[in-house]
Amino acid sequence: MYKFVIDMMGSDNGPKGLIKAIDEFSKIHQDIFFYLVGKVDEFDVFKDRENFKLIQADDVISMDDNPIASLKRNESSMIKAIKTYKEEKADCIISAGSTGAYLTAATFLVGRIKGIKRPGLVTPFPTMIKNKSVVLLDIGANNLNTVEELVQFAFMGRVYTKYVLGIENPKSYLLSNGTEDHKGTNLIQDTNKKLREIKFENFVGNIEGRHVLDGEADLVITDGFSGNLFLKTCEGVFGIVSKLLKQGFKKNLKTKMGYLLSHSVIDNIKETFNYKKVGAAMLLGIDGYVIKAHGNSDFEGFTGALNVSLSSVKNQINTKIKEELNISDESR
Amino acid sequence: MYKFVIDMMGSDNGPKGLIKAIDEFSKIHQDIFFYLVGKVDEFDVFKDRENFKLIQADDVISMDDNPIASLKRNESSMIKAIKTYKEEKADCIISAGSTGAYLTAATFLVGRIKGIKRPGLVTPFPTMIKNKSVVLLDIGANNLNTVEELVQFAFMGRVYTKYVLGIENPKSYLLSNGTEDHKGTNLIQDTNKKLREIKFENFVGNIEGRHVLDGEADLVITDGFSGNLFLKTCEGVFGIVSKLLKQGFKKNLKTKMGYLLSHSVIDNIKETFNYKKVGAAMLLGIDGYVIKAHGNSDFEGFTGALNVSLSSVKNQINTKIKEELNISDESR
Numbered sequence: 001m002y003k004f005v006i007d008m009m010g011s012d013n014g015p016k017g018l019i020k021a022i023d024e025f026s027k028i029h030q031d032i033f034f035y036l037v038g039k040v041d042e043f044d045v046f047k048d049r050e051n052f053k054l055i056q057a058d059d060v061i062s063m064d065d066n067p068i069a070s071l072k073r074n075e076s077s078m079i080k081a082i083k084t085y086k087e088e089k090a091d092c093i094i095s096a097g098s099t100g101a102y103l104t105a106a107t108f109l110v111g112r113i114k115g116i117k118r119p120g121l122v123t124p125f126p127t128m129i130k131n132k133s134v135v136l137l138d139i140g141a142n143n144l145n146t147v148e149e150l151v152q153f154a155f156m157g158r159v160y161t162k163y164v165l166g167i168e169n170p171k172s173y174l175l176s177n178g179t180e181d182h183k184g185t186n187l188i189q190d191t192n193k194k195l196r197e198i199k200f201e202n203f204v205g206n207i208e209g210r211h212v213l214d215g216e217a218d219l220v221i222t223d224g225f226s227g228n229l230f231l232k233t234c235e236g237v238f239g240i241v242s243k244l245l246k247q248g249f250k251k252n253l254k255t256k257m258g259y260l261l262s263h264s265v266i267d268n269i270k271e272t273f274n275y276k277k278v279g280a281a282m283l284l285g286i287d288g289y290v291i292k293a294h295g296n297s298d299f300e301g302f303t304g305a306l307n308v309s310l311s312s313v314k315n316q317i318n319t320k321i322k323e324e325l326n327i328s329d330e331s332r
Numbered sequence: 333m334y335k336f337v338i339d340m341m342g343s344d345n346g347p348k349g350l351i352k353a354i355d356e357f358s359k360i361h362q363d364i365f366f367y368l369v370g371k372v373d374e375f376d377v378f379k380d381r382e383n384f385k386l387i388q389a390d391d392v393i394s395m396d397d398n399p400i401a402s403l404k405r406n407e408s409s410m411i412k413a414i415k416t417y418k419e420e421k422a423d424c425i426i427s428a429g430s431t432g433a434y435l436t437a438a439t440f441l442v443g444r445i446k447g448i449k450r451p452g453l454v455t456p457f458p459t460m461i462k463n464k465s466v467v468l469l470d471i472g473a474n475n476l477n478t479v480e481e482l483v484q485f486a487f488m489g490r491v492y493t494k495y496v497l498g499i500e501n502p503k504s505y506l507l508s509n510g511t512e513d514h515k516g517t518n519l520i521q522d523t524n525k526k527l528r529e530i531k532f533e534n535f536v537g538n539i540e541g542r543h544v545l546d547g548e549a550d551l552v553i554t555d556g557f558s559g560n561l562f563l564k565t566c567e568g569v570f571g572i573v574s575k576l577l578k579q580g581f582k583k584n585l586k587t588k589m590g591y592l593l594s595h596s597v598i599d600n601i602k603e604t605f606n607y608k609k610v611g612a613a614m615l616l617g618i619d620g621y622v623i624k625a626h627g628n629s630d631f632e633g634f635t636g637a638l639n640v641s642l643s644s645v646k647n648q649i650n651t652k653i654k655e656e657l658n659i660s661d662e663s664r
Contacts, residue, residue, distance in 0.1 A: 233562055
């Protein structure tokens with residue numbers, strides 16, 4: 001039986017969407033035991049349910065709270081959830097709360113995989129080719145990274161892509177401002193050189209932001225600041241196009257009729273690039289299964305988060321990473 | 333009479349689009365004298381035209397050539413054009429050639445405005461609000477920047493936004509991975525602090541990639557690597573949506589009819605986010621009017637470049653920057 005610990009208070013939208021997602025998910029997966037942490041009043045529908053334990057936490061860490069200071073807030077749902085995860089030897093923990101606080105708390109309380117310098121947030125992105133994803137990391141756990149950290153992201157990302165997405169030999173790239181090896185910041189130039197030097201498997205070279213979603217790349221390595229910029233810019237542009245289409249089709253009778261005939265086209269694109277469906281990123285490099293759900297998780301988003309969690313746990317990503325790192329340690 | 337110097341060989345698409353753009357532009361603006369530099373055979377339609385001088389250059393600098401080494405290629409169209417610009421005391425120079433080589437050559441041969449550490453590429457971007465642009469710099473002249481350079485970008489960008497876009501008191505932002513002042517790399521955090529400290533006029537704070545094109549910001553400051561990543565990611569996503577729409581509407585009779593009724597909606601979005609129409613960025617901080625046209629300039633793109641050039645020259649941006657910097661030098 002798997003054990004899932006869930007911080008119920010992290011989402012900007014409150015626990016409502018989480019409750020519905022957990023309810024449906026628990027009915028499909030009856031081999032999971034849930035520890036739900038937070039203001040129990042707000043999710044007491046699970047009170048007498050089998051395979052559920054509700055744990056009261058009075059405090060909630062907000063997006064603006066200082067990550068280091070948050071560590072001491074033992075009565076907060078996030079910290080209490082992480083501690084429950086450890087005490088109960090659970091399989092994974094999920095929170096939609098502040099990335100900074102979560103990363104800090106996970107690093108201090110759960111710890112990193114031996115040898116890993118910094119954890120990175122990893123997530124699969126939809127691409128323009130249907131049902132083909134590209135894995136990106138780090139998408140925002142770090143502000144600044146070193147060459148060594150980026151190389152570790154490459155190794156961890158490769159394992160993730162192989163086992164979670166099932167791609168045998170992922171085509172791997174480094175996010176830069178030009179495809180040539182000498183393009184990019186010093187960090188990117190040096191990382192490119194290092195990946196060439198160690199003959200990182202199937203490392204193709206640099207990729208520009210405009211080609212990440214083409215469906216050609218399986219894995220894209222980036223520092224956390226750039227990865228986060230990429231993620232948010234994509235979200236922004238898709239949002240704008242979506243809004244303008246909506247406004248445009250409402251314009252007059254002709255465009256409204258046009259919409260009726262062709263909305264499948266628009267729906268299809270929206271569905272393809274529905275970031276909410278993914279819903280979660282894993283903190284890769286932490287010696288545990290620590291999943292960060294989207295800050296404004298709703299039913300759809302949190303269902304995605306639960307699925308990502310189960311898939312990471314079932315595939316035992318961390319065990320594979322440790323194996324891989326031993327091999328790579330020797331080759332370096 | 334204005335004097336324009338044009339490197340005719342820089343575009344990936346060859347000089348054809350440039351020729352058409354210059355031809356039409358010269359008919360509208362009869363107060364401009366053109367020096368066209370390159371393989372004269374390829375644009376000899378202008379041979380006997382009034383207000384034109386054709387200058388032969390046998391060599392062409394390519395995108396892959398080393399910028400520093402390119403400096404010595406006196407027979408290349410780019411270097412010869414820059415030298416012509418200086419010798420003829422022309423008003424501006426335009427090239428679609430390699431950004432790196434152009435930046436290096438302009439810095440060495442034309443020189444920076446006194447006190448400016450690094451030039452930055454500046455360009456207005458379309459936003460989701462019709463006819464409202466947002467100015468971004470640097471979009472790719474630099475790989476790494478310092479706080480001082482970013483603060484200088486802010487001052488230069490403000491002048492550009494004021495005089496080229498006619499916005500009296502531009503709402504200014506710093507591109508980061510969160511809106512709070514403490515978010516971002518050390519560079520971004522320190523630049524935010526500095527801009528607050530010197531009370532940079534109408535500095536609102538940080539902006540995330542997802543909100544840059546909302547139409548709220550007038551000016552967004554960024555280092556060259558992040559700016560370039562933002563630019564190319566936007567281009568990429570718009571390109572993907574555009575391709576998927578095209579494919580989708582072709583699917584069956586129903587969607588084809590839908591397209592006939594509602595293509596105005598799609599055309600409108602495409603027109604709004606038509607990057608080619610802008611077509612050019614100015615190298616702000618160089619003591620001259622050095623305009624970089626898009627690497628794959630065609631008729632539309634190069635017409636945009638000619639218009640941007642004329643507008644920068646007419647507005648005497650550099651004179652205004654020098655005035656502004658004197659003021660700001662005292663205030664610091």
